[in-house]
Amino acid sequence: MNPIARMTDQDRQIIKECLDAAVSGPFFPDWEFDTLIGFTRDEIAAIAASWPAPPIVGTEDDAVNNVLNNLLGYPHGIESRWHEYLPATRSQVAQVLARWRREDIVEQAHGGAIER
Template sequence: MAFERMSAEDQAVIGDCLKAAPVFLDSDLDTVTGVDEETFEAIAAAYPSVDDSNEDVALAIHGALLNMVFYPHSMEKKWSQFIRIPREEIPAVHARWMHLKGWDVPEADSPGELYFKLMR
């Protein structure tokens, strides 16, 4: 499993994003992550005792990391209540996880450029 090979800090950030996504993404959770709400919440509750080689788990992690950067609107004040690092640092965690998964990580000059390439 890719996330098991990540640093403890990166693993914690993934957990933060999984737990925060239902709050920040609200009713759009299943649309923007590709995982239905019940499954997503079960994965978040079980994390880190999940297998990210499972498609739903991988989609939940990928969707949470991808969408927590740009999607939460007007939630800046709540960010630090849920996620331990600044929003700008999430793309680097995401890229490290994707690399360990063996997924292509697009070349990008900035976190924003990386996310726009990933969203295509």
């Protein structure tokens, strides 16, 4: 079963909000975006716009993993603005990421990044 199919409606909504926040929020500088996420800002915007049916099948796994993981762990230093872009808490995003990865236990290290 693909990851999207095993997510709840709430999980899919949180993922959509995270994709949107990665694109339009202040979390990732333009010069570093594609290095951190593995996709350009425009590619993530296209995935977000068509979510939960990514424009290219198979792109969603790395895109979702990288966006959620970097929202949680990249030292963007603007945690106080999280709520302006994401209604979900950091804990909720971490739990969605764990379910996306099919992990039973969420291990947080390095400022909140979740390791595989």
